[in-house]
Amino acid sequence: MKLLEDFSLGLFFWQTLLFVLLLLLLKKYAWKPILNAVNEREEGIKNALDSAENAKREMENLQADNEKLLQEARLEREAMLKEARELKNKMIEDAKGEASAQASKIIEQAQAAIASEKQAAISDLKAQVANLSVEIAEKVVKDELSNKDKQLKLVETMLGEAKLN
């Protein structure tokens, strides 16, 4: 009962009035701006984090794409190099074959030419030798035939020789 007696209605009145006033003032001038600002900031942070996450993901995608492209390029290069190498080898191979064929053909031709030249030379030589022999023989005969004895002797010798043959 003493508590109730001490209960001060005046203080109750002032407390209620002042508190409600304070509540309304703070609501308008403090809590609304504070909470709004804090919410905005949090939204901002959230958005920033989200966009950072997105950017990161995009970067990752890009990087993956790059990697893929690089891989493809590498494979292509490899293939191209391989092809080139094969082509080179084939060309060398072909060139070699052609060259050797050409060479053997040339050699053959050369050999044939040499052979025909040789033949020609031999026949020429033969003709010349025959001519020379005839001329010599002519001169010898002319000379020999001027001397009768000698002619006879020669005939004899020759005959003798012919017999030996």
Next chain:
Amino acid sequence: MQRFLSHYYLSDMHRKITVKTITLLLLLVSFTSFASEGEGKGDKKSEIKEYIQHHLKDSYDFSLFSYTTDEGEHKYIGFPLPVILWDGGLKVFSSSKFHHGEELAEVDGNFYKLYHNHIYKTDANGTINYDEDHKPTNAKPFDMSITKSVVMIILTGLLMFFLFRSLGRSYGKNGGIAKGVGRFFEPIVLYIRDDIAIPNIGEKKYMKYMPFLLTVFFFIWFLNIFGLTPLGVNVTGNLAVTASLAILTFLLTNFTGTKDYWKHIFDPLGNSMPWYAKVVLYIILIPIEVLGIFIKPFSLLIRLYANMQAGHIVLMSLIGLMFIFKSVIGSPLSFGLAFAISLIEILVALLQAYIFTMLSALYFGFAAETHEHAEEHEGEIQHL
């Protein structure tokens, strides 16, 4: 006292042991000192008791301290406050007219006497008539004086207004970042929002209650802290103040109550059993639920009042003990104890503000509940 102690008992077992030990030591010392000094200190004890009683009450002037001169004259250092009475018309005068209860105040031909911290209307001689229980029967005019507590409420209100308005403004100026003194309170504002309002009220409706929760938290906390300063104010340890706060919680709870909230009170069992079974149960259940509407805010007002009152009594008694002991062991011991209790009181100041806010938020949560999350609150009701 019990309640006050139990609060920090729960908070820390170690402290509990320490306090127990100190209390035991104190008891031993006090017994010995009483035994040796006997009844000689009775006068001082009653003086201290009276002083504490006086301190716990509101007062009509803002006294910072008082002392007694060698001639036995009481000197008060402080300043008077306006007394506002409604007694067949508004009467405003300075409390200095009372001379701290030593003289009658004469206003417009009426005489008022300050007697045991109440203003009574008396005759020109200041006669106080008593009934059988030794209670004054004189008329009590309606008293709306700007007392010490009202001054502290106004000062706290101004402090809060300028503090939080500057915090609110600093966001705009600094691109959403708090600056100035107010920024120390931003984490607390966020804590109240994230750990008190949202979990108890829910994401959708918490904004409606945030202004009240924030105001009530900082109001109680600041006043509790001011109560620990040598200004000697005890605003939150005053029934009128806590009752006002609790009534606001009560009004806010019941005026924002949803259909589900009222259904929970008048039809708590819902469709779980047939109507004839419910009728029998509801004879008991509905009165309990209706009583609960009033008990919840009542517990708020008693809890805050009792805790703050008890804290002040303990603290002042311990300080008073120093003057009773006047011994080498006793006085430092009671000083140490008073110091320890002061530290705990700083914690209690915050704790009580937190509890008041937390429970208000919980009650708002009941009021704002819609059927989807009615189940999850069920456990909390039982827990209370």
